[in-house]
Amino acid sequence: MAKDLKERYEEYKELGYTVFERLHSKETTDGWIRKYHELQQNTPRNADGTLTTWFASTCELAPLEMLPIVSHPEILDFAEMVMGPFVQLDNLTIAGGERNVSKEEARNKVALWHRDRWGKVPTTERYESPLSCNAISYMVDLDDDYGPLRVIPGSHRKPITLTDEEIFVPHKDEVIVYAKAGDVVFTHNMLLHTGTPNTSGKNRYFFSVYYNRTWLRHTDNHSGPNVQKIVQQARLRNDHRTLRLFGIDEQLEKRANSGFRVADDIQWAEWAAADKAAIKK
Template sequence: MSASRHTVSYTVLNRHEALHYPPEFEVHATPEELEAFAATGYLIRERLFQGEALTRLQDALDRLEAAEWDRHRRNPPKDRSWGIILRHLMDKDPVFLELLKFPPVLSVCRAMMGPLLRLRGLSARISFPGAERQETNWHQHMRVISNPLPPWFSQPHCIDALIYLDDLDDDTGPIGIVPGSHAWLDRHPDHQVFASIEGEQVIRVPAGSTVMVHGNLWHRGMPTLGKKRRMLILSYTPTWLRKSPHGGSPPPDGLTQQVLEDCDEETKELLGIGGYS
């Protein structure tokens, strides 16, 4: 599937060194789609990964699941969990590293948040059917909003590309979102709520589809009841936000460290070096 495209060009005012991104780039979306994304907080790309591109991601995640299984399931919870969450994926398999500059996601992130972006993280959530109910409560990702809002509060923006490696249906568990909720800066989802809430929209998409969401969109992963469900979360923020605090430190000899030893400036910026003043 190829989305209609248009061109965007940015300069950054009063910045004298060379820019580390193409000043003019093709956005994999129409202006109308971006406008709708800004208003609703989500953008669906059906079958963004197909054929071998999808199989490669599925196989890489299966390898990682096997390698880390014991670590994550040594003391399994009895009744309910999110399933397993694997972190720092770009440090662990070159297949995942290929997603760092994936234009259908990165170009949309740059069009929405500006040219100076960094990776917040690439992680995976895998959930299984069984006696232990695996689903997520309602939540949002950027939990740093002050109440009341100070006049010069910096609202954190983040885009999470939720990449579904299996069909998202009632067997695997759809995703529930509340359109527009990313703009609510005066409230948050009640803790440990798993049931439907007012305004929920339930999304079911085929394997390989990606649902891009603003990091503060209220959402929940509905229960995995019949079939294993694999998903990736590819996240970007402006360069001046910090990387994901979850999952501890990356592996010391990880792939991104090796890449940083010899890479272009854009890659450095995306991996968190520089891009602010």
């Protein structure tokens, strides 16, 4: 039975991540792969003649396909539960052409242990709401050849540090996440995690849908004509949630100076409900 969002939130606070299994259909993920290759063919080659393998500001490049990913209602509901109704799209990146390595080269290696943008080394084991989150969306089934995701559960609440040598080798407390096509792994920005070298000889396709709070800078360029059309339509609907995704938070001044007399989870839920009720059909 699928977890409800409250169960996920408790898991997330404890572990630093949660997996939304099969959130997207095979038809959807196959469509994303086709779009990835279309973007490759329509993008000038690099100076060395190679194809581009990572694409950023993807909502501008392919708004029809990408907007449903960043605005997926279950993911946004959860993001607002975790960060409050302050959820902005920092960046949407699609990848599929990472370097493949030999099994010998990959033996006892990981890609790079790290915490994400706006993170820090925790100073207390008390849970802190994140400044940013990653909704990592996979388009293929990860196995030992493709290279699974590795996480250190609870490292968003523990002052774990790693040397320059340790960031490239497996960790004694790691958990290996064999995500499937259509899964979304939603992580806390202070969770230590890494990929595993890809030895499959095939492309490992995935999205990084990275959210941060609206008073922080966003990495993607939201000023292009396609994103601005999304913004204009959101204004007509009085859709604060979509406006916030693209850097426009008209509620921020009032909510950032609310007095903070009510517990965050209660206040955030009230604000989120008010934003949904304000949308014009």
